[in-house]
Amino acid sequence: MAKRFKEVTSVNLYPERPNFKWIVLILSFTIGVGSIVYTNDLVKKIRERERKQIDLYARTLEYVANDQDDPNVAFMLEEIIQANKTIPVILTDQHGNPEDYKNLPKVNDFDSPKERRAYLLKEVEEMKELREPIVLTLLDSDNQIYGYKFIYYKNSSLLTELRFYPYVQLSVIAIFVFIAFVVFNYSRSAEQNRVWVGLAKETAHQLGTPLSSLMAWVEYFRATYPDQEEIINELNKDIERLERITERFSSIGSVPQLKEENVYNLVQEVVKYLEKRLSTKVSISVTVFPDDEISANINHALFAWVIENLLKNAVDSMEGKGQIFIKILQVNEGRVAIDVTDTGKGIPKNRINQIFTPGFTTKKRGWGLGLTLTKRIIEHYHKGKIYIKETEIGKGTTFRILLRS
Ligand SMILES: Nc1ncnc2c1ncn2[C@@H]1O[C@H](COP(=O)(O)OP(=O)(O)OP(=O)(O)O)[C@@H](O)[C@H]1O
Ligand SMILES: [Mg+2]
Known part of the structure; x- marks a missing residue:
């Protein structure tokens, strides 16, 4: 196995x-x-x-x-x-x-x-x-x-006090160690935050300049070579893709705006976009319960990134062949669940705790950042939750995202 x-x-x-x-x-x-x-x-x-x-x-x-x-x-x-x-x-x-x-x-x-x-x-x-x-x-x-x-x-009061002394001393030490631990952890995560945010901001910033220059070039081509419509449209698509990436990076580098969005429409948008790039041996189905009016507080660019990461991992785990089911559920008032299920190879029990850590990957060309980013976007920016709901070796995996509506 x-x-x-x-x-x-x-x-x-x-x-x-x-x-x-x-x-x-x-x-x-x-x-x-x-x-x-x-x-x-x-x-x-x-x-x-x-x-x-x-x-x-x-x-x-x-x-x-x-x-x-x-x-x-x-x-x-x-x-x-x-x-x-x-x-x-x-x-x-x-x-x-x-x-x-x-x-x-x-x-x-x-x-x-x-x-x-x-x-x-x-x-x-x-x-x-x-x-x-x-x-x-x-x-x-x-x-x-x-x-x-x-x-x-x-007993003299000296003796009485002395008997309690070690317990007082130990409590003081314990409180001190606890505070030190909290401060240490906090500063560590604050440091990580600064790295993420700084890197993302810088990337968005760096991409911005060549991107606007590229856009200007495409407009120039369109005007100069009206007969090359097809090539220019392809160029435009690439530019849109780059714009999307820039938007993601700039969203993660700032306090992202959350908006009430229709979850089904957003998921469909990502699925449509990815389907074109996937082999026909992968089918993706999206279902909603109770109806497709379910909405949640979402940052469009970042949430699309999350779904894209999960779908890419799902496709990888099925080695390009299988089915993906996305279920959107109103679990109760104010809570929306999005389950992403694949029919891939599953995740061994001893790895479940590792997959969200930065750098963990089982892929030759993986960076092990997809799920780290996903978790960060869900928990940090949306105050939601993401976890593995179910996984079985050789059968598949279900990731669950919980969002507030
Ligand atoms: N749906 C899945 N089925 C089985 N294993 C998975 C699934 N999703 C993630 N994993 C495991 O978790 C690991 C980490 O995933 P993660 O998305 O963080 O990184 P990656 O896909 O390896 O690289 P990248 O940074 O390019 O996304 C994967 O290498 C894989 O072993
Ligand atoms: Mg990945």
């Missing part, structure tokens, strides 16, 4: 760099995972340290509570209790009444002692959910237990 297709010669106009994409992706992933693992490790270490600090804090309180005469107490109070400037702590009696707190700056938002107490109780509840409190045992002078106190604590 594969032998039926000629070797693919592809002029790679826009080389992709898939390897590059993969490297960036793998690198980003490694950095992402690495950053999370590292931060989690850091969080674990800091949490352990905070726990030890609290433990020391608790022991100090216990000591102070049980042995108030020791001269070292003042030092310990200063050094250890005051040193905790990050970990939020609440000290309660054995019934859960808050007696003291540290590193809870929000307490100052409340004016009345009642509100403060309510706030502290709420904090105690939250801390209780997170961790078991540290228990202080109170001893009297005979070393008999006479009561308990509880120390509730939670």
